[in-house]
Amino acid sequence: MNCEATLTEMRYEAPETLDAAIGLIGAETGVAKVFAGGTDVLVQMHLDQIEPDLIVDVKNIAEMREVVEQDGSWRFGAAVTGKELMDNPEFNVAWPGVMDGVRLIGSVQVRGRATVGGNLCNASPAADSVPPMIAADAIASVVGPNGRREVPMAEIITGPRKTSLADGEIVVSFNLPKRPPNSGDAYLRFTPRTEMDIAVVGCGVNLTLDSDGTCTAARVALGAVADRPLLVEDAANALIGTKVDDDALEQLAVAASAACNPIDDKRGTIEYRTEVAGVLAQRATTKALERAKS
Amino acid sequence: MAKQYVNTTINGDNHELLCDPTQTLLDVLRDQLDMTGTKEGCGTGDCGACSVTMDGVLVCSCLVMGVEANGKKVETIEGMADGDDLHPLQQKFIEHIALQCGICTPGLLVASKALLEENPDPTEEEIRYWLAGNLCRCTGYHKIIEAVQDAAREMRGA
Numbered sequence: 001m002n003c004e005a006t007l008t009e010m011r012y013e014a015p016e017t018l019d020a021a022i023g024l025i026g027a028e029t030g031v032a033k034v035f036a037g038g039t040d041v042l043v044q045m046h047l048d049q050i051e052p053d054l055i056v057d058v059k060n061i062a063e064m065r066e067v068v069e070q071d072g073s074w075r076f077g078a079a080v081t082g083k084e085l086m087d088n089p090e091f092n093v094a095w096p097g098v099m100d101g102v103r104l105i106g107s108v109q110v111r112g113r114a115t116v117g118g119n120l121c122n123a124s125p126a127a128d129s130v131p132p133m134i135a136a137d138a139i140a141s142v143v144g145p146n147g148r149r150e151v152p153m154a155e156i157i158t159g160p161r162k163t164s165l166a167d168g169e170i171v172v173s174f175n176l177p178k179r180p181p182n183s184g185d186a187y188l189r190f191t192p193r194t195e196m197d198i199a200v201v202g203c204g205v206n207l208t209l210d211s212d213g214t215c216t217a218a219r220v221a222l223g224a225v226a227d228r229p230l231l232v233e234d235a236a237n238a239l240i241g242t243k244v245d246d247d248a249l250e251q252l253a254v255a256a257s258a259a260c261n262p263i264d265d266k267r268g269t270i271e272y273r274t275e276v277a278g279v280l281a282q283r284a285t286t287k288a289l290e291r292a293k294s
Numbered sequence: 295m296a297k298q299y300v301n302t303t304i305n306g307d308n309h310e311l312l313c314d315p316t317q318t319l320l321d322v323l324r325d326q327l328d329m330t331g332t333k334e335g336c337g338t339g340d341c342g343a344c345s346v347t348m349d350g351v352l353v354c355s356c357l358v359m360g361v362e363a364n365g366k367k368v369e370t371i372e373g374m375a376d377g378d379d380l381h382p383l384q385q386k387f388i389e390h391i392a393l394q395c396g397i398c399t400p401g402l403l404v405a406s407k408a409l410l411e412e413n414p415d416p417t418e419e420e421i422r423y424w425l426a427g428n429l430c431r432c433t434g435y436h437k438i439i440e441a442v443q444d445a446a447r448e449m450r451g452a
Contacts, residue, residue, distance in 0.1 A: 012298065012315035012361050035359075042318065042357045043338045055315060057362065083351060107427020108405065110339055112351040113358070195426035196340070 014057040018064075018143050018172060021056050025168045026145050028054045034170055036064070036079040037113035039106065040122040063172055064117070067091060072178030078117025078140075078171045082129075086111065095176060096291055097185025097204055097284075101132040104189055107196055117171045123157045124198075126224035130157065132187035132204035134221035134231050138176050144169030154221070154231040180217075183208040184291030188284045189223070190276050192267070199224040200268040203256070203280040205288040207239060213293075215239045220252070220285075225260040225277050232259040235281055244289050252285060253278030302363040304329070305373030313360035320344045322360035323370060331371040331400050335429070342428030345401035345408075346370045352408040354427075371400035374407065383407055383445040390441035394432035402428045406442045414450050418443065 015021045025032045030053030033041050044050045058064050064077035067088055074094060076085065082102045085091055092099050105114050105128050119129045120140070130153065138153040145168045156171065158164050165171070185206035191197035202223030210216050220235035238251035262273040297312035304327070313322055320337075323329045323346070335343035337356045344355040347369045348362075355370075374381045383406050386392070393399045402425065409416060409424045416424065421442050422435070430438060 010315050012359065037357075038359065038362075039339055039357050042359070045316075046337050046356070055359070057359075081351075106339065107342065108408075108424055109342055109345055109352050109354045109427045110357070112353045195423060 010052055010055065012055045012057065014060050016060045016062075018061055018170070021058055021061060021170060022143065022145055022168060024054065024056050025170075030054065032056060034058055034121070036115045036118045037081060037110075039110050039114040040118055058170065061172075066173075069094070074176040075173055076116070076176075077173045078120075079115050080117075082106075082111035082114050082116070083108075085116070095132075095136060095185060097132045097187050097206060097288060098129065098136055098138075098176070100187035101129040101189075101202070101204065104128040104187075104199075116174065120153070120156055121163060121165070121171055123159070123161050123163050123228075125157070125160055125226060125228055126199040126202065127157075127229065128187070128189055128199060128202055128223070130229045131202050131221035131223040132185060132206075133174065133176075134229055135185055135187070135204035135206040135219045136176050137206070137219060138174045140171050141173045141175065142169050143172045148172075150175070154229065157228040159227045179206075180208050182210070182292050183217075184288040184293070186284045186287035186291060188280050188287065190280055198267065201225055201262075201273050201276045201280050202229075203277065203284040205281065205284040207244070207285070207288050207292055209244075209289075209292050213243050215242055215244050215248075220256065220281060222256060222259060222277055222281070225262040225273050227261070230259055232256055232281075235259065239285065244285065249282045249285060253282050256281035298361050298364075300361055300364045302365070303367045305369060311360070313363075315359060315361055317360040318356050319346070319348075319358040319360050319363055319368070320355040322363070323355060323368075326360075329370055329372050333397050333400055335397065335401075340427075340429070341398070341401075342405060342425075343398055343401040345404045345428065347404065347408055352405055369404070371404055374403060381407065382448050383410070383442065386441040386445040386448070387438070390437045390444065392433060392437040392441035393430075398428060398430040398432075402430065402438060406445070409442070410446050410449060414446060416442075416446060 032054040033052040064079040067076040187204040189199040189202035204221045207218040218236040218239040234255035242248035257278040260274040333343040335341035339354045339357045
C-alpha cells in the first residue's frame, strides 16, 4: 500500500488469548484496530482513512474461530470467515437466512477472509449479514476491560461507522438460539448488479409456524434504509397470529416501508428505497415461509 | 516496530523474510521477492488482479498483511505452469484469446484454478458468479468463460 511513510511505526500483534488482546488494546495510547479478515481495515488503511498504531489480529484466539452447535443452539466466533460458514453444512441447514446474507458479502476472494464480526463492527447500515442476524435474534458476546456482556445484535451498530462498543471492547462470538420446529429464515437484498454490490435495501425475516400454519413468532430486520440496520417490530406484528396470507403481507409491507428513514444517493432515492423495503419484506417473508414449511 | 520474521511457503519453496507490518502480501510478493506475476489493480479488494491462494483459500493478496503469511502456504501465478508446460487453464486462455491487455489474467487464472479444484464441472452461471470478483475491462468476459469451460472439460478428461 502507498501509505508507508505515515505508517512506519505501526505494530502488529497476534495474541492467542482474549485477555492478551484486551490488554494490548488497553495499553495502546494511539489508535488500535482489531483485525480479523482485514477486508475493511486494510481498505481503510490503503485509502488513508485510518492510520492505526497497533493492529491486533484476533485470528489466533480460539473462541473467535470456533463454530459450535450445542442442543440446537449455535455459537460461532466473530473471526470465522464467510467461507468457513459456507463450508459448514450443518450451519447452512440450521440458519439458511443468515447464510443468504453471508453469501452476498463481497466476492469469493473477500468471503475467504471477511467475517460476520467484521461486517458488524465495520458498522455499515448496508452490511448484508447484519439484518438476518438481527432477525435470528443473535446475541453478540462482547469482551472488554470490564469483563463480558451479551448484547442483542441490533444494539451494536448505532450509525454509519459507529457502534455501541466501549473503548477496548471486542465482539468475540455470536449466539444463535435454538428454534422451534416449523421455523424458517431468509435474507434478500436489492442491488442493481447480482454480485459485488452494496444493498439498496436488505431484509431479513425469521418466523415460526404452529402445527396448523399460524405464525407464532416473527422478527423482521431491514438494512440500508436508515442510519443503522433496523429491527421492525410492527412488521413482525403484522405476521404474528396470521397464516401469512396476502392481507398479512400487505400489512407487513406497509409497516416495513413506514420504518424506513433512508438517504438519497446514487443507489436509490428515499422514495424508491422506502417502496422497495415493503416489496423486499414480502418476498423475504415468502421465502422464510417456504423454508418453515419444508 | 522492527520488521517481523516471516517463514512462509510460496509455490512449494520455503522463504524466510523480514516484513514491515504495513506491507501487504502483494507488496511482499512484488517488491521483496520480485514475483511480479501477481498484479495490483485497485488495492482495495474490488478487482481480483492480485488473487492468490493462502492455505488453499482464494484471497486478494492486497487484503492480506505480509506478516499473516507466516506459517502459511501461498500459491501464486508463478506456481501454475510446470516449467515450460502450461497449466490447461493457461493453454486454453491462449487458445480462446481470453485476454487482451493481460493485467487481469494472472488473477483470473488463479481464481479459475481455485474454482476447478472445488468444482471440476461448473456451469456457466457458476463460473460467472465465482469470477465476479475478477474484473476484466478488455474481453467482455465471454472468452474467459469459454476458456474455463474448455479447460474444465480437458481436466476432467471429458
